[in-house]
Amino acid sequence: MSHITIADLHKHYGATEVLRGVELRIPQGSVLALLGPSGCGKTTLLRLIAGFEPLEQGRIAFGEHVMASPTVFVPPERRGIGYVPQEGTLFPHLTVEGNIRFGLPRHADRRRRIAEVLALTGLDGLGRRYPHELSGGQQQRVALARALAPDPALVLLDEPFNALDLDLRRSMCEDVIGVLRGTGTTAILVTHDPGEAFAVSDQLAVMQGGVIMQCAHPETVYWQPASPAVARLTGAAIFLPGQCRARSASCALGALPLHQNATPPDGAVVVMVRPEQVQWQADGPGVPARVVHRSFRGDHTLVGLALGDMRLDLRMPSLSAPPLDAHGSIRILGACMAWPEPAA
Numbered sequence: 001m002s003h004i005t006i007a008d009l010h011k012h013y014g015a016t017e018v019l020r021g022v023e024l025r026i027p028q029g030s031v032l033a034l035l036g037p038s039g040c041g042k043t044t045l046l047r048l049i050a051g052f053e054p055l056e057q058g059r060i061a062f063g064e065h066v067m068a069s070p071t072v073f074v075p076p077e078r079r080g081i082g083y084v085p086q087e088g089t090l091f092p093h094l095t096v097e098g099n100i101r102f103g104l105p106r107h108a109d110r111r112r113r114i115a116e117v118l119a120l121t122g123l124d125g126l127g128r129r130y131p132h133e134l135s136g137g138q139q140q141r142v143a144l145a146r147a148l149a150p151d152p153a154l155v156l157l158d159e160p161f162n163a164l165d166l167d168l169r170r171s172m173c174e175d176v177i178g179v180l181r182g183t184g185t186t187a188i189l190v191t192h193d194p195g196e197a198f199a200v201s202d203q204l205a206v207m208q209g210g211v212i213m214q215c216a217h218p219e220t221v222y223w224q225p226a227s228p229a230v231a232r233l234t235g236a237a238i239f240l241p242g243q244c245r246a247r248s249a250s251c252a253l254g255a256l257p258l259h260q261n262a263t264p265p266d267g268a269v270v271v272m273v274r275p276e277q278v279q280w281q282a283d284g285p286g287v288p289a290r291v292v293h294r295s296f297r298g299d300h301t302l303v304g305l306a307l308g309d310m311r312l313d314l315r316m317p318s319l320s321a322p323p324l325d326a327h328g329s330i331r332i333l334g335a336c337m338a339w340p341e342p343a344a
Protein backbone atom coordinates (compact mmCIF):
# COMPACT_ATOMS: atom_id res chain seq x y z
CA MET A 1 0.00 0.00 0.00
CA SER A 2 1.21 3.55 -0.59
CA HIS A 3 -0.37 6.73 0.74
CA ILE A 4 -4.01 6.94 1.76
CA THR A 5 -6.21 9.58 0.21
CA ILE A 6 -9.53 10.65 1.64
CA ALA A 7 -11.34 13.13 -0.53
CA ASP A 8 -14.55 15.08 0.06
CA LEU A 9 -16.09 12.48 2.37
CA HIS A 10 -19.69 12.98 3.44
CA LYS A 11 -21.86 10.89 5.74
CA HIS A 12 -25.33 11.39 7.20
CA TYR A 13 -27.10 9.57 10.00
CA GLY A 14 -30.74 10.42 9.35
CA ALA A 15 -30.95 14.15 8.79
CA THR A 16 -27.67 14.85 10.61
CA GLU A 17 -24.57 15.34 8.50
CA VAL A 18 -21.83 13.72 10.59
CA LEU A 19 -18.93 14.07 8.09
CA ARG A 20 -18.86 17.21 5.97
CA GLY A 21 -16.26 17.11 3.23
CA VAL A 22 -13.38 15.38 5.04
CA GLU A 23 -10.02 15.58 3.22
CA LEU A 24 -6.84 13.83 4.38
CA ARG A 25 -3.65 12.51 2.82
CA ILE A 26 -1.63 10.09 4.90
CA PRO A 27 1.84 9.10 3.63
CA GLN A 28 2.81 5.44 3.83
CA GLY A 29 4.38 4.43 7.15
CA SER A 30 3.30 7.62 8.92
CA VAL A 31 1.07 8.13 11.95
CA LEU A 32 -1.89 10.49 11.82
CA ALA A 33 -3.59 11.46 15.08
CA LEU A 34 -7.24 12.44 14.81
CA LEU A 35 -8.16 14.75 17.67
CA GLY A 36 -11.57 16.19 18.42
CA PRO A 37 -14.37 16.47 20.96
CA SER A 38 -16.85 13.71 21.61
CA GLY A 39 -19.37 13.30 18.81
CA CYS A 40 -17.38 15.19 16.16
CA GLY A 41 -17.27 12.17 13.83
CA LYS A 42 -13.92 10.50 14.55
CA THR A 43 -15.23 6.94 14.89
CA THR A 44 -17.53 7.41 11.91
CA LEU A 45 -14.53 8.38 9.79
CA LEU A 46 -12.59 5.28 10.93
CA ARG A 47 -15.59 3.06 10.21
CA LEU A 48 -15.83 4.40 6.67
CA ILE A 49 -12.09 3.84 6.10
CA ALA A 50 -12.38 0.29 7.49
CA GLY A 51 -15.37 -0.41 5.26
CA PHE A 52 -17.85 -1.01 8.09
CA GLU A 53 -20.11 1.67 6.61
CA PRO A 54 -20.77 2.76 3.04
CA LEU A 55 -20.06 6.36 2.11
CA GLU A 56 -22.44 8.70 0.33
CA GLN A 57 -20.07 11.07 -1.39
CA GLY A 58 -16.31 11.29 -1.84
CA ARG A 59 -13.53 8.74 -2.22
CA ILE A 60 -11.19 6.62 -0.12
CA ALA A 61 -8.13 5.31 -1.98
CA PHE A 62 -5.10 3.30 -0.88
CA GLY A 63 -2.46 4.33 -3.38
CA GLU A 64 -4.14 4.06 -6.78
CA HIS A 65 -6.75 1.57 -5.54
CA VAL A 66 -10.14 3.06 -4.80
CA MET A 67 -11.62 1.34 -1.75
CA ALA A 68 -14.83 3.31 -1.52
CA SER A 69 -16.75 5.82 -3.57
CA PRO A 70 -20.44 6.13 -4.45
CA THR A 71 -19.85 3.40 -7.08
CA VAL A 72 -17.09 1.27 -5.51
CA PHE A 73 -17.16 -0.69 -2.25
CA VAL A 74 -14.28 -3.01 -1.32
CA PRO A 75 -15.41 -5.12 1.67
CA PRO A 76 -13.51 -4.75 4.97
CA GLU A 77 -11.77 -8.14 4.76
CA ARG A 78 -10.17 -7.16 1.43
CA ARG A 79 -8.85 -3.76 2.55
CA GLY A 80 -5.85 -5.03 4.56
CA ILE A 81 -6.71 -3.01 7.64
CA GLY A 82 -6.24 -3.83 11.32
CA TYR A 83 -8.78 -2.26 13.68
CA VAL A 84 -8.11 -1.77 17.39
CA PRO A 85 -11.35 -0.55 18.93
CA GLN A 86 -12.02 0.85 22.38
CA GLU A 87 -11.57 -1.64 25.20
CA GLY A 88 -13.54 -4.80 25.80
CA THR A 89 -13.44 -6.50 22.44
CA LEU A 90 -11.46 -9.67 23.16
CA PHE A 91 -13.29 -13.00 23.06
CA PRO A 92 -13.49 -13.92 26.76
CA HIS A 93 -13.68 -17.69 26.11
CA LEU A 94 -10.48 -17.73 24.03
CA THR A 95 -6.90 -17.52 25.29
CA VAL A 96 -4.56 -14.78 24.12
CA GLU A 97 -3.29 -17.12 21.38
CA GLY A 98 -6.85 -18.05 20.45
CA ASN A 99 -7.79 -14.38 20.14
CA ILE A 100 -4.79 -13.69 17.89
CA ARG A 101 -5.36 -16.85 15.81
CA PHE A 102 -8.90 -15.68 15.10
CA GLY A 103 -7.63 -12.91 12.83
CA LEU A 104 -5.27 -15.13 10.80
CA PRO A 105 -6.10 -16.81 7.52
CA ARG A 106 -6.17 -20.63 7.63
CA HIS A 107 -3.29 -21.09 5.20
CA ALA A 108 -0.90 -18.95 7.27
CA ASP A 109 1.86 -20.40 9.43
CA ARG A 110 -0.22 -19.46 12.43
CA ARG A 111 2.04 -20.74 15.20
CA ARG A 112 5.04 -18.77 13.94
CA ARG A 113 3.02 -15.60 13.36
CA ILE A 114 1.41 -15.76 16.80
CA ALA A 115 4.84 -16.08 18.42
CA GLU A 116 6.07 -13.11 16.35
CA VAL A 117 3.25 -10.76 17.30
CA LEU A 118 3.39 -11.83 20.96
CA ALA A 119 7.07 -10.82 20.99
CA LEU A 120 6.37 -7.63 19.04
CA THR A 121 3.72 -6.46 21.49
CA GLY A 122 5.59 -7.46 24.66
CA LEU A 123 3.27 -10.36 25.51
CA ASP A 124 5.82 -13.18 25.56
CA GLY A 125 4.76 -15.89 28.00
CA LEU A 126 1.12 -14.76 28.21
CA GLY A 127 -0.25 -16.71 25.24
CA ARG A 128 -2.11 -19.29 27.34
CA ARG A 129 -3.87 -16.79 29.58
CA TYR A 130 -7.50 -15.77 29.25
CA PRO A 131 -8.47 -12.07 28.95
CA HIS A 132 -9.76 -11.92 32.55
CA GLU A 133 -6.27 -12.97 33.72
CA LEU A 134 -4.69 -9.87 32.14
CA SER A 135 -4.45 -6.20 33.13
CA GLY A 136 -6.30 -3.59 31.05
CA GLY A 137 -3.06 -2.57 29.35
CA GLN A 138 -2.18 -6.19 28.51
CA GLN A 139 -5.67 -6.76 27.10
CA GLN A 140 -5.24 -3.81 24.76
CA ARG A 141 -1.86 -5.19 23.67
CA VAL A 142 -3.64 -8.42 22.77
CA ALA A 143 -6.14 -6.42 20.72
CA LEU A 144 -3.19 -4.79 18.96
CA ALA A 145 -1.46 -8.16 18.44
CA ARG A 146 -4.67 -9.54 16.90
CA ALA A 147 -4.92 -6.54 14.57
CA LEU A 148 -1.24 -6.83 13.56
CA ALA A 149 -1.19 -10.60 13.03
CA PRO A 150 -2.37 -10.55 9.39
CA ASP A 151 0.33 -7.91 8.68
CA PRO A 152 -2.03 -5.10 7.68
CA ALA A 153 -0.71 -2.08 5.81
CA LEU A 154 -2.95 0.26 7.83
CA VAL A 155 -3.94 0.08 11.48
CA LEU A 156 -6.83 2.10 12.88
CA LEU A 157 -6.70 2.74 16.61
CA ASP A 158 -9.94 4.09 18.08
CA GLU A 159 -9.05 5.49 21.52
CA PRO A 160 -7.64 2.08 22.41
CA PHE A 161 -6.33 3.02 25.86
CA ASN A 162 -9.24 5.07 27.12
CA ALA A 163 -9.83 2.84 30.12
CA LEU A 164 -6.27 3.24 31.42
CA ASP A 165 -5.13 6.03 33.71
CA LEU A 166 -3.38 8.99 32.09
CA ASP A 167 0.27 8.04 32.65
CA LEU A 168 -0.20 4.40 31.64
CA ARG A 169 -2.28 5.45 28.63
CA ARG A 170 0.42 7.77 27.33
CA SER A 171 3.26 5.28 27.83
CA MET A 172 1.20 2.42 26.31
CA CYS A 173 0.35 4.62 23.37
CA GLU A 174 4.00 5.50 22.77
CA ASP A 175 4.94 1.79 23.02
CA VAL A 176 2.27 0.76 20.57
CA ILE A 177 3.09 3.48 18.06
CA GLY A 178 6.74 2.39 18.42
CA VAL A 179 5.73 -1.14 17.41
CA LEU A 180 3.84 0.19 14.38
CA ARG A 181 6.74 2.39 13.34
CA GLY A 182 9.06 -0.61 13.68
CA THR A 183 6.97 -2.52 11.17
CA GLY A 184 6.46 0.45 8.82
CA THR A 185 2.70 0.27 9.32
CA THR A 186 0.62 3.34 8.51
CA ALA A 187 -1.64 4.24 11.43
CA ILE A 188 -4.53 6.49 12.34
CA LEU A 189 -4.96 7.07 16.07
CA VAL A 190 -8.19 8.57 17.36
CA THR A 191 -7.79 10.41 20.62
CA HIS A 192 -9.27 13.27 22.59
CA ASP A 193 -6.00 13.82 24.49
CA PRO A 194 -3.84 16.52 22.82
CA GLY A 195 -0.74 15.37 24.75
CA GLU A 196 -1.07 11.85 23.37
CA ALA A 197 -1.68 13.19 19.85
CA PHE A 198 1.36 15.50 19.99
CA ALA A 199 3.63 12.76 21.35
CA VAL A 200 3.09 10.14 18.69
CA SER A 201 1.91 11.68 15.43
CA ASP A 202 3.61 12.86 12.26
CA GLN A 203 0.45 14.73 11.31
CA LEU A 204 -2.23 15.97 13.65
CA ALA A 205 -5.74 16.40 12.24
CA VAL A 206 -8.11 18.45 14.40
CA MET A 207 -11.76 17.70 13.79
CA GLN A 208 -14.89 19.48 14.89
CA GLY A 209 -18.47 19.13 13.70
CA GLY A 210 -17.54 16.63 10.99
CA VAL A 211 -14.91 18.91 9.46
CA ILE A 212 -11.09 18.66 9.53
CA MET A 213 -10.22 22.13 10.73
CA GLN A 214 -6.45 21.74 10.38
CA CYS A 215 -4.07 18.92 9.50
CA ALA A 216 -0.36 19.61 9.91
CA HIS A 217 2.75 18.73 11.91
CA PRO A 218 1.84 18.72 15.64
CA GLU A 219 4.12 21.67 16.45
CA THR A 220 2.56 23.72 13.67
CA VAL A 221 -0.94 22.96 14.96
CA TYR A 222 0.03 23.87 18.52
CA TRP A 223 1.87 27.11 17.84
CA GLN A 224 0.06 28.19 14.68
CA PRO A 225 -3.50 26.90 15.01
CA ALA A 226 -5.70 27.66 12.03
CA SER A 227 -8.46 29.17 14.16
CA PRO A 228 -9.35 30.06 17.77
CA ALA A 229 -11.32 26.79 17.94
CA VAL A 230 -8.25 24.72 17.00
CA ALA A 231 -6.21 26.68 19.58
CA ARG A 232 -8.74 25.76 22.30
CA LEU A 233 -8.93 22.11 21.29
CA THR A 234 -5.17 21.67 21.42
CA GLY A 235 -4.29 23.28 24.76
CA ALA A 236 -4.53 26.31 27.00
CA ALA A 237 -4.61 29.61 25.13
CA ILE A 238 -4.77 33.29 26.02
CA PHE A 239 -6.97 35.42 23.76
CA LEU A 240 -6.81 39.21 23.77
CA PRO A 241 -8.22 42.03 21.66
CA GLY A 242 -5.56 43.82 19.63
CA GLN A 243 -4.72 45.90 16.61
CA CYS A 244 -2.66 44.51 13.77
CA ARG A 245 -0.33 46.60 11.63
CA ALA A 246 2.71 45.70 9.51
CA ARG A 247 2.97 42.05 10.75
CA SER A 248 2.82 43.12 14.41
CA ALA A 249 -0.12 42.86 16.82
CA SER A 250 -0.44 45.39 19.65
CA CYS A 251 -2.32 44.18 22.70
CA ALA A 252 -2.18 44.30 26.51
CA LEU A 253 0.90 42.04 26.37
CA GLY A 254 2.85 44.47 24.18
CA ALA A 255 3.60 44.65 20.44
CA LEU A 256 4.03 41.04 19.29
CA PRO A 257 5.36 39.74 15.98
CA LEU A 258 2.99 37.51 14.01
CA HIS A 259 3.69 33.86 13.24
CA GLN A 260 4.27 33.08 9.57
CA ASN A 261 0.81 31.44 9.22
CA ALA A 262 -1.00 34.40 10.77
CA THR A 263 -2.37 36.49 7.94
CA PRO A 264 -5.01 38.85 9.31
CA PRO A 265 -5.60 42.11 7.49
CA ASP A 266 -4.49 45.25 9.34
CA GLY A 267 -7.10 46.38 11.87
CA ALA A 268 -8.91 44.89 14.86
CA VAL A 269 -7.84 41.33 15.66
CA VAL A 270 -8.05 38.61 18.29
CA VAL A 271 -4.50 37.79 19.45
CA MET A 272 -3.56 34.35 20.80
CA VAL A 273 -0.49 33.26 22.75
CA ARG A 274 0.11 30.06 24.71
CA PRO A 275 0.48 30.61 28.48
CA GLU A 276 4.01 29.21 28.47
CA GLN A 277 5.08 32.07 26.20
CA VAL A 278 4.47 34.47 29.09
CA GLN A 279 7.69 34.98 31.04
CA TRP A 280 7.69 36.55 34.50
CA GLN A 281 10.59 38.89 35.31
CA ALA A 282 11.33 40.21 38.82
CA ASP A 283 12.75 43.30 37.12
CA GLY A 284 13.60 44.43 33.62
CA PRO A 285 11.59 45.92 30.76
CA GLY A 286 8.14 44.56 29.94
CA VAL A 287 4.49 45.00 30.84
CA PRO A 288 4.17 45.72 34.61
CA ALA A 289 2.48 42.89 36.52
CA ARG A 290 1.64 41.94 40.12
CA VAL A 291 1.03 38.51 41.67
CA VAL A 292 -2.54 38.50 43.00
CA HIS A 293 -3.06 34.76 43.46
CA ARG A 294 -0.80 31.80 44.20
CA SER A 295 -1.73 28.15 44.57
CA PHE A 296 0.98 25.53 45.17
CA ARG A 297 0.36 22.26 43.26
CA GLY A 298 3.57 20.31 43.86
CA ASP A 299 5.74 20.39 40.74
CA HIS A 300 3.99 23.55 39.54
CA THR A 301 2.25 26.54 41.06
CA LEU A 302 -0.76 28.36 39.64
CA VAL A 303 0.02 32.07 39.60
CA GLY A 304 -2.56 34.78 38.95
CA LEU A 305 -1.09 38.01 37.55
CA ALA A 306 -2.78 41.40 37.35
CA LEU A 307 -1.70 43.52 34.37
CA GLY A 308 -3.63 46.74 34.84
CA ASP A 309 -7.25 45.58 34.86
CA MET A 310 -6.41 42.33 33.06
CA ARG A 311 -5.83 39.00 34.83
CA LEU A 312 -3.61 36.17 33.55
CA ASP A 313 -3.48 32.70 35.14
CA LEU A 314 -0.25 30.79 34.53
CA ARG A 315 1.29 27.47 35.53
CA MET A 316 4.87 28.07 36.65
CA PRO A 317 7.51 25.63 37.88
CA SER A 318 7.17 25.83 41.67
CA LEU A 319 10.84 26.65 42.19
CA SER A 320 10.62 29.81 40.07
CA ALA A 321 7.07 30.95 40.94
CA PRO A 322 7.11 34.47 42.45
CA PRO A 323 5.56 35.12 45.89
CA LEU A 324 2.12 36.59 46.43
CA ASP A 325 2.06 40.41 45.96
CA ALA A 326 5.40 40.43 44.09
CA HIS A 327 5.75 43.26 41.57
CA GLY A 328 7.58 42.62 38.34
CA SER A 329 6.88 42.52 34.63
CA ILE A 330 6.15 40.04 31.88
CA ARG A 331 7.44 39.58 28.38
CA ILE A 332 6.25 37.29 25.61
CA LEU A 333 8.57 34.73 24.06
CA GLY A 334 8.19 34.15 20.33
CA ALA A 335 5.39 35.20 18.03
CA CYS A 336 1.60 35.24 18.30
CA MET A 337 -1.35 34.17 16.17
CA ALA A 338 -4.05 36.67 15.25
CA TRP A 339 -7.36 36.48 13.41
CA PRO A 340 -9.77 39.18 12.28
CA GLU A 341 -11.89 40.09 15.29
CA PRO A 342 -15.17 38.32 14.42
CA ALA A 343 -13.31 34.98 14.04
CA ALA A 344 -13.31 34.48 17.83
Ligand SMILES: Nc1ncnc2c1ncn2[C@@H]1O[C@H](COP(=O)(O)OP(=O)(O)OP(=O)(O)O)[C@@H](O)[C@H]1O
Residues within 6 Å of the ligand: 013, 014, 018, 036, 037, 038, 039, 040, 041, 042, 043, 044, 045, 192
Ligand atom coordinates in the same frame (compact mmCIF):
# COMPACT_ATOMS: atom_id res chain seq x y z
N1 LIG B 1 -25.22 4.38 13.89
C1 LIG B 1 -25.53 5.65 14.17
N2 LIG B 1 -26.79 6.12 14.01
C2 LIG B 1 -27.10 7.41 14.26
N3 LIG B 1 -26.22 8.33 14.70
C3 LIG B 1 -24.95 7.93 14.90
C4 LIG B 1 -24.54 6.57 14.65
N4 LIG B 1 -23.22 6.48 14.94
C5 LIG B 1 -22.83 7.71 15.34
N5 LIG B 1 -23.86 8.58 15.33
C6 LIG B 1 -23.80 10.02 15.66
O1 LIG B 1 -22.83 10.61 14.83
C7 LIG B 1 -22.07 11.58 15.52
C8 LIG B 1 -20.61 11.25 15.42
O2 LIG B 1 -20.36 10.04 16.16
P1 LIG B 1 -18.92 9.42 16.30
O3 LIG B 1 -19.05 8.17 17.09
O4 LIG B 1 -18.31 9.33 14.95
O5 LIG B 1 -18.18 10.55 17.15
P2 LIG B 1 -16.76 10.51 17.87
O6 LIG B 1 -16.07 11.76 17.50
O7 LIG B 1 -16.07 9.24 17.58
O8 LIG B 1 -17.21 10.56 19.40
P3 LIG B 1 -16.51 9.90 20.71
O9 LIG B 1 -15.20 10.65 20.91
O10 LIG B 1 -17.49 10.20 21.79
O11 LIG B 1 -16.32 8.42 20.45
C9 LIG B 1 -22.61 11.62 16.94
O12 LIG B 1 -23.53 12.68 17.03
C10 LIG B 1 -23.31 10.28 17.07
O13 LIG B 1 -24.39 10.38 17.99
